[in-house]
Amino acid sequence: MKKFNVAVVGATGAVGEEILRVMQECDFPVNNLLPLASARGAGSKVAFKSKEYTVLELTETVFEEHDIEIALFSAGGSVSAHFAPFAAEAGAVVIDNTSHFRMEEDIPLVVPEVNPQDIAAWRNRGIIANPNCSTIQMVQALKPLDDIFGVVRVDVATYQATSGAGKSAMEEMVMQMKDFFAFKLDESPHEKFPHQIALNVIPQIDRFMENGYTKEEMKMVNETKKIMHKNIEVSATCVRVPVLRGHSEAVTVWLERDVTAEAAKEALYNGKNIVVVDDPKDSLYPMPITVVDRDETFVGRIRKDIYKDNVLHLWVVADNLRVGAATNAVRIAQKWIEMEYK
Numbered sequence: 001m002k003k004f005n006v007a008v009v010g011a012t013g014a015v016g017e018e019i020l021r022v023m024q025e026c027d028f029p030v031n032n033l034l035p036l037a038s039a040r041g042a043g044s045k046v047a048f049k050s051k052e053y054t055v056l057e058l059t060e061t062v063f064e065e066h067d068i069e070i071a072l073f074s075a076g077g078s079v080s081a082h083f084a085p086f087a088a089e090a091g092a093v094v095i096d097n098t099s100h101f102r103m104e105e106d107i108p109l110v111v112p113e114v115n116p117q118d119i120a121a122w123r124n125r126g127i128i129a130n131p132n133c134s135t136i137q138m139v140q141a142l143k144p145l146d147d148i149f150g151v152v153r154v155d156v157a158t159y160q161a162t163s164g165a166g167k168s169a170m171e172e173m174v175m176q177m178k179d180f181f182a183f184k185l186d187e188s189p190h191e192k193f194p195h196q197i198a199l200n201v202i203p204q205i206d207r208f209m210e211n212g213y214t215k216e217e218m219k220m221v222n223e224t225k226k227i228m229h230k231n232i233e234v235s236a237t238c239v240r241v242p243v244l245r246g247h248s249e250a251v252t253v254w255l256e257r258d259v260t261a262e263a264a265k266e267a268l269y270n271g272k273n274i275v276v277v278d279d280p281k282d283s284l285y286p287m288p289i290t291v292v293d294r295d296e297t298f299v300g301r302i303r304k305d306i307y308k309d310n311v312l313h314l315w316v317v318a319d320n321l322r323v324g325a326a327t328n329a330v331r332i333a334q335k336w337i338e339m340e341y342k
């Protein structure tokens with residue numbers, strides 16, 4: 001079986017580290033691994049398949065010099081904007097975790113459980129975009145419902161972990177918790193979030209747009225339509241909560257056809273990479289602490305609306321660093337290999 005020269009851009013970050021773990025666990029066919037970061041992270045070491053690799057600095061020529069065939073980017077939008085075209089020009093397929101290319105018309109935006117066929121458009125620019133973490137887990141849960149009942153509208157409120165904003169954001173929350181127990185929370189700085197996140201809930205992720213929604217909320221609106229190839233109405237409220245890892249979502253789904261909770265559960269049981277955990281009498285439902293390090297999206301609290309027969313309510317939880325980033329990127333790469341080399 002062919003093996004590939006793989007670059008991981010942002011290999012020292014929260015998502016980059018997880019990409020290495022996921023590739024190792026699924027025995028991704030790696031020939032040479034090239035971990036890349038900025039001048040700051042260059043020189044540090046990462047482990048992959050019991051070997052140690054030195055992180056190199058990202059440059060415009062590094063992809064050509066190392067004959068890279070697959071480049072996984074997670075180092076921020078401006079880094080992808082500048083360097084991804086150099087990787088594509090050097091002949092690699094770029095799988096980009098940032099929001100930079102997602103809504104460009106000729107760039108496929110892919111969740112392999114939902115729209116794997118879109119990967120074929122990678123040839124347009126050599127780039128495939130990975131959606132926003134909150135969008136990925138939501139569309140994975142919507143897909144099996146859409147296939148049977150037809151989704152027309154979604155109202156969602158998210159409860160997003162601090163790791164969604166990177167390693168330093170997790171550290172900021174931990175530091176604030178320490179400061180709380182040292183009775184000096186008032187002096188604890190906040191840089192990654194607009195307010196203190198420890199012991200708090202912040203109804204703002206990313207900046208506000210002119211329409212009163214945040215950029216994160218509009219990502220969920222626009223990306224859902226692009227991935228599902230359907231003009232689904234989406235209304236989102238994105239909230240940061242003091243959780244380290246695992247995004248939760250309260251999702252209300254409006255359907256074309258009437259539904260029962262049992263029929264919805266049956267559809268979700270058959271969904272790809274979906275795990276249904278829904279046993280209220282034993283207080284069983286998905287929670288962030290039970291999804292860490294898992295590659296599936298968990299759904300519970302499945303119930304029909306009290307007033308409308310075509311409306312469902314769900315609770316959807318997934319590991320944002322895996323399902324919402326690394327696992328989705330690696331699954332795209334696996335699907336790309338399947339399509340290009342088999």
Ligand SMILES: NC(=O)c1ccc[n+]([C@@H]2O[C@H](COP(=O)([O-])OP(=O)(O)OC[C@H]3O[C@@H](n4cnc5c(N)ncnc54)[C@H](OP(=O)(O)O)[C@@H]3O)[C@@H](O)[C@H]2O)c1
Pocket residue numbers: 009010011012013014015016036037038039040041042058074075076077079097098099131132133163164165166167168320321324325
């Ligand atoms: N966290 C999530 O749940 C999630 C989900 C989906 C998508 N994303 C996206 O993935 C990207 C990375 O997120 P993260 O959470 O992994 O952030 P992070 O923990 O802050 O890591 C950032 C990584 O990018 C590298 N980097 C920063 N500036 C660079 C530059 N100029 N050149 C080369 N490398 C550079 C850093 O390397 P140094 O060691 O050199 O600083 C580090 O490896 C972001 O665009 C984010 O929006 C994140």
